[in-house]
Every structure is written in C-alpha cells, then in structure tokens.
Amino acid sequence: MAITLAQVRAFERIARLGSFHAAAQHVGITQPSISHRIQDLEAILGTELFIRNGPRITLTADGHSFLEYADRLLETADEAAVRFKKRNPLLGLLRLGVNESFAHVCLTDLMSHLEQQYPKLMTSVTVGDTGMISGLLNDHQLDIAVISEPGVASHIQRVPIGRNExxxxxxxxxxxxxxxxxxxxxxxxxxxxxxxxxxxxxxxxxxxxxxxxxxxxxxxxxxxxxxxxxxxxxxxxxxxxxxxxxxxxxxxxxxxVPVTVPVEAHRVFLCYQIVEFGPDLEAIVAVTKELISHHQLFR
The missing domain is CATH 3.40.190.10 (Periplasmic binding protein-like II)
Known part of the structure; x- marks a missing residue:
C-alpha cells in the first residue's frame, strides 16, 4: 500500500484542529471515513500517530515527526496544482534549454536574475545542440530554449533574437x-x-x-x-x-583564419511552449533578450 494525499490531508487537519470530528467537517467527509483514512495511514507507517483521549486527541512522538513530512507533501501538492492550473513554469520547475554560446556567455546572469525574482523557483538546464534541444521542445520536455535554426513543431513559438557569427x-x-x-x-x-x-x-x-x-x-x-x-x-x-x-x-x-568564402551565420531563436506563455514567462523572454544584447552575444 502507498500513502495517499487524502490520508496525509486528513492527518494534517486532525493534528491542526485537534479532533476527528472537526477535521471531517473541514475536509467534507464523515467522521468514520476520516477515521478509516488514519487507520490505513497508521498501518502503512507501522506506528500510531495519535493518542486518543475521548473526543480530543494529541500527537504521539511519531505523529509530531510525521507532521513535518505532511506539511511538505501538502505544500508541494498545492504548488503543483497552482503551477498547472495557471500554466506557469515559473511557479515550480523551469526547464531551460540553451545552446553552448548562450551557456558560456549569458547563462550565469540569467540564473542570478531568476534567483532574485523567483527565490522558490527550481531550474533544470539542458545544454545541447539544435537537434537535441529542438527534440526536447517538441516532446514538451522543455519550457523555454535558446537555439540556432530550430526545427520545432507548431506548438512552439519562435522569437528571432539575432545571428550567431x-x-x-x-x-x-x-x-x-x-x-x-x-x-x-x-x-x-x-x-x-x-x-x-x-x-x-x-x-x-x-x-x-x-x-x-x-x-x-x-x-x-x-x-x-x-x-x-x-x-x-x-x-x-x-x-x-x-x-x-x-x-x-x-x-x-x-x-x-581568413577565408575566401564567408561562413554563414546561424539565426538564433528564443523558443517556448505557447500554452505556457503568460506575464511571468514574457518577463523571462524579455530579460533573456536584454542579456543577449548586453553581452553582445548575437548580432
């Protein structure tokens, strides 16, 4: 058996409100139902979480320890719900893809900006070539990326940001x-x-x-x-x-090396998932373009 969020939420409400009856009313289920959830949770954990003295209850030592886990689990679940309801990757994990030119010159500054503006944001950075990054965008595995000559599907917006000489x-x-x-x-x-x-x-x-x-x-x-x-x-x-x-x-x-035939520059684009575009992601697009201009990365 696996712990469910329903069990964790039932436990947290009982611990905070001090009784099964109050917690059941708050969650919107019957008292027998909430008692059953706690019984199942205690069976999974192999320990008692509450000391029952009539209608009022207190936490056991293990109950106090588990309450910290419960708070973190519920906070993460709530954050995930908000992130996907609002379609905003900046409320959780931002999956960023960049070419090596951007990684070498601008990435540190971008990460510092994200740290200041979104202190709870987690980032996953993938540095790769056009084929790799385009494939990850197309498979919905990246939220935003800076790449040259991308080969991306219609659900990806492409914003030209310069040419890589x-x-x-x-x-x-x-x-x-x-x-x-x-x-x-x-x-x-x-x-x-x-x-x-x-x-x-x-x-x-x-x-x-x-x-x-x-x-x-x-x-x-x-x-x-x-x-x-x-x-x-x-x-x-x-x-x-x-x-x-x-x-x-x-x-x-x-x-x-001076050559008789000029080497064609690569067109560089900032790409992102259209469905996720909103004010926050628009701000990241803007600051990324500002950093590229500041460092004179692309022409």
Missing part, C-alpha cells in the same frame, strides 16, 4: 599557409566540430562542399569547452561562434 579558428602555434585560404586549402587540415545533430556540423559540411573537397580528417566533440581546448592545443582547427572565443582571440591564444 561563426569563424574558422586555430591555435596561434599552428602553422597554416599565409594569405586568405580557400575551402580546399583548409580541407588539408584536421577539423574538429560538433556532432552531426548540431547545426554547426551541417554548416561545416556545406562550407567545404563549396570548394569541392571534403576535409581529409574530421573529429567530433559534443562539448564546446573541450573543443576549444583541443583547438588551442593545436590538435585541430575548428568552426566556432566568434563571441565565445573573443577573449582567446584578444589574447592571441587563437587566431581567426
């Missing part, structure tokens, strides 16, 4: 040919890029196809941070968002 970068230690390089020139190098589910991988493949020659060696990595470490070590060259490597370029750790 891309560039070929390499370690300053790597000896590349001088001058402006063609796709064929770069094809001779070891390339590291996001997996095939990522829009970046498609952009890389299309770019090399313009030169009529695929790269001789391609490695994939699903972590932009690790990809950058390998590029900086000279392991390979990579196609990455310019804003994410701005500091490394300024310090001279990385260099942007």
């Amino acid at each position: 891309l560039a070929w970068v390499a370690s300053s230690k790597l000896k590349l040919p001088s001058g402006i390089l063609t796709p064929s020139d770069l094809a001779q190098n070891h390339v590291i890029v996001s997996p095939q589910t990522a829009r970046l991988h498609t952009t890389m493949t299309n770019w090399f196809s313009l030169g009529g020659r695929p790269p001789s060696r391609v490695s994939t990595c699903n972590s932009l941070s690790v990809t950058l470490l390998m590029i900086k070590s000279g392991f390979a060259i990579g196609l990455v968002p310019v804003r994410v490597v701005a500091e490394e370029l300024a310090r001279g750790e990385l260099v942007a």
Whole structure:
C-alpha cells in the first residue's frame, strides 16, 4: 500500500484542529471515513500517530515527526496544482534549454536574475545542440530554449533574437599557409566540430562542399569547452561562434583564419511552449533578450 494525499490531508487537519470530528467537517467527509483514512495511514507507517483521549486527541512522538513530512507533501501538492492550473513554469520547475554560446556567455546572469525574482523557483538546464534541444521542445520536455535554426513543431513559438557569427579558428602555434585560404586549402587540415545533430556540423559540411573537397580528417566533440581546448592545443582547427572565443582571440591564444568564402551565420531563436506563455514567462523572454544584447552575444 502507498500513502495517499487524502490520508496525509486528513492527518494534517486532525493534528491542526485537534479532533476527528472537526477535521471531517473541514475536509467534507464523515467522521468514520476520516477515521478509516488514519487507520490505513497508521498501518502503512507501522506506528500510531495519535493518542486518543475521548473526543480530543494529541500527537504521539511519531505523529509530531510525521507532521513535518505532511506539511511538505501538502505544500508541494498545492504548488503543483497552482503551477498547472495557471500554466506557469515559473511557479515550480523551469526547464531551460540553451545552446553552448548562450551557456558560456549569458547563462550565469540569467540564473542570478531568476534567483532574485523567483527565490522558490527550481531550474533544470539542458545544454545541447539544435537537434537535441529542438527534440526536447517538441516532446514538451522543455519550457523555454535558446537555439540556432530550430526545427520545432507548431506548438512552439519562435522569437528571432539575432545571428550567431561563426569563424574558422586555430591555435596561434599552428602553422597554416599565409594569405586568405580557400575551402580546399583548409580541407588539408584536421577539423574538429560538433556532432552531426548540431547545426554547426551541417554548416561545416556545406562550407567545404563549396570548394569541392571534403576535409581529409574530421573529429567530433559534443562539448564546446573541450573543443576549444583541443583547438588551442593545436590538435585541430575548428568552426566556432566568434563571441565565445573573443577573449582567446584578444589574447592571441587563437587566431581567426581568413577565408575566401564567408561562413554563414546561424539565426538564433528564443523558443517556448505557447500554452505556457503568460506575464511571468514574457518577463523571462524579455530579460533573456536584454542579456543577449548586453553581452553582445548575437548580432
């Protein structure tokens, strides 16, 4: 047998009101019914919760201990009911999806804002590529997301928020040919890029196809941070968002490779479940756009 919320609520009302009769009236059931719920609850827990002295009752030691659990269970149940009745993810768990560019530059600031404005809010953050995040949105597993070129269904609203500029970068230690390089020139190098589910991988493949020659060696990595470490070590060259490597370029750790064919920027969208959109989620959309503008993440 499992504990039910009806049993927990019956227990909590008896503990607070001091009698089975008063609790039954408050809950809207008969006294025998509420007594039956407590009997079942005590059987499940294997302990007595009340000391019965005529019409008045007092809590046992275990009863006092269980009251803390009851309060938390009922509070969570009430919060869940309000969250789904109002269709507002900011009243419970906000499921956030972001691409790695946003995660590297803006995510910390967004989380700080959420902490200040919604101190009880819990967040679940998924960092991933276009394919992953689009799939989670379509399956209703995310409430809001920042992604490039999303492939989302009609129940997802897309708000354009800029373009993610891309560039070929390499370690300053790597000896590349001088001058402006063609796709064929770069094809001779070891390339590291996001997996095939990522829009970046498609952009890389299309770019090399313009030169009529695929790269001789391609490695994939699903972590932009690790990809950058390998590029900086000279392991390979990579196609990455310019804003994410701005500091490394300024310090001279990385260099942007001049190329004859410009790399097309990715259109970035802020996506959310239409059914959940309301004033609070609208505020999060607004602050997300403000952070992107403040950090000059997308153009």
